[in-house]
Amino acid sequence: MAVSGRALLFDYQADLIGPHGASFAKLLVASLAVAAVSVSPWLGAAMLPVVAGLAGAASLAVSAALRAAADGSGTSDAAYGFAEPAALLWLLLLVPLRGRRWWVSWAAPAVLWAAIVLRPIAVGASDFSVIIALFFAVGSTAVLGAGIAWRLIEADRRRRAEALRLEQRTKFARDLHDFVAHHVTGIVVQAQGALAIAEKKPQLVRPSLERIEQAGTQALTSMRHMVGMLRSTSTEEGEPARAPLAGIVEVRSLIEGFSAVGGARARLDMEGTFDGLPVEVTTTAHRVVMEALTNVRKHAHGCTEVRVRVVRSAGGVTVRVSDNGRPRGGRHNSGGGFGLKGLAERVGLIGGRIQAGPTPDGGWSVEATLPPTPVSAGAAL
Structure with a gap:
């Protein structure tokens, strides 16, 4: 310049x-x-x-x-x-x-x-002007060639960087497979051992189940970290989701799976039509139900019934999960980054609010109110 x-x-x-x-x-x-x-x-x-x-x-x-x-x-x-x-x-x-x-x-x-x-x-066209024109032609061609060569070099550098990134992601994927296979194998072996001693030494079943829970929690935590490494964080790549996102439609399957395990029985009530809701709202509603049911399993002592109610109204979507169990330790909290605290953070990102606390009959209730349109387009999915 x-x-x-x-x-x-x-x-x-x-x-x-x-x-x-x-x-x-x-x-x-x-x-x-x-x-x-x-x-x-x-x-x-x-x-x-x-x-x-x-x-x-x-x-x-x-x-x-x-x-x-x-x-x-x-x-x-x-x-x-x-x-x-x-x-x-x-x-x-x-x-x-x-x-x-x-x-x-x-x-x-x-x-x-x-x-x-x-x-x-x-x-x-004089002798001098033609010489100058030829000089400009050689110089312009050289400059143009330098620009094209520079662009090709940069493109090759980006391709090599992308190839290296994909190679690292492949290594992480292999490590993730080996890690999950190792922990799942250990969980299966411990579950088989618990079944084998259930009748002869029932007092040993509970420690086995606790070890299974610890192994599963450790596997999930490590898997989240490794999957986070595999995911692309660059917004300009625009990669699509690698798996279908769970929404309100999948809540019914979640309830059926919860009841099939035994113990507490879950009942689902849905009111209104849920078509046309943004994916941030539907996935958050599913996450609220999933987290609440997980807390019921972990913290609701003596629970026999869980009621899940999902209502669509003009003001948005209300999700309420209540149980009739007695809380262990005085409150429900799954701990870690995916407990009620993390859930409140997620709901707040899209402009919703969540409340959790004991019910008048002694149980526990989690209620989330989600807006029909998220206030933040950058809410994490």
């Missing part, structure tokens, strides 16, 4: 450009080219080729005007300076490197190349 500005000043002082006649046209197009160079750092991948193409087209238009004037009057006015070709050369380097892949990005370099090469012979 500084070089182009000094060249523009030199051209003006040397009377190669000026405020009158053809010199004024050259001054305008040179100033346009220098301005395009000055603002190029702030131009995006789509706008840069457009601005550069306009500068090149303006230069070609001035060359055509100079040629027409030379044919009519035989003027020998100098057609070229230093500022305009220097600025156009810089744009010729930037467009292949930074331009987006669409037709303007391919057309702009051709226009710039032609503008640089044709200007010296705009007023006539």
Whole structure:
């Protein structure tokens, strides 16, 4: 930018450009080219080729005007300076490197190349002007080749980085498979042992179940960390979800699975239609039910019945899970990042609210009110 500005000043002082006649046209197009160079750092991948193409087209238009004037009057006015070709050369380097892949990005370099090469012979072909044109042609071709080569090098670097990232993700996936297989095998072995001693030594069943729970919790915690490494956190990649997201429709399957295990029996009441709800709301509703049922299993002593009620109204979706058990330790809390505290954080992200506490009959209730439209588009799924 500084070089182009000094060249523009030199051209003006040397009377190669000026405020009158053809010199004024050259001054305008040179100033346009220098301005395009000055603002190029702030131009995006789509706008840069457009601005550069306009500068090149303006230069070609001035060359055509100079040629027409030379044919009519035989003027020998100098057609070229230093500022305009220097600025156009810089744009010729930037467009292949930074331009987006669409037709303007391919057309702009051709226009710039032609503008640089044709200007010296705009007023006539003399030995000197042809030499300058050939010099500009070699320099422009070299600059254009450097820009394309630079772009290819950057593209290759990105491909290698992506290949390395995919390789690391594959390694993590293998580690995740081995880790889960190891822990699941241990859980199965402990469960088989608990079944084997259930009749002969029932007092040993509870310690076995506790070990199974600990192993399962450890496996889930580590798996969450490793899956977090596998997930892409870049918003510009736009990767789709790798598995269908559980929503309100899947709540019924969740209830059936809870009741099938035995112990407390769950009952589901649904009111209203749930079509058209944003995915943030439906997945959060499913998470509320899942977390509440998990807390019932872990903390509701003597629970025989769980009632899940999901209601759609004009104000949004209300999810209420209540049980008739007695809380162990005085309150329900699954602990860790996915307990009631984490659930309240998740519900709050979409503009909802959640309450949890004892019911008048001695049980426990979790109630979440979710808005029909999330207040934050960045809510985590």
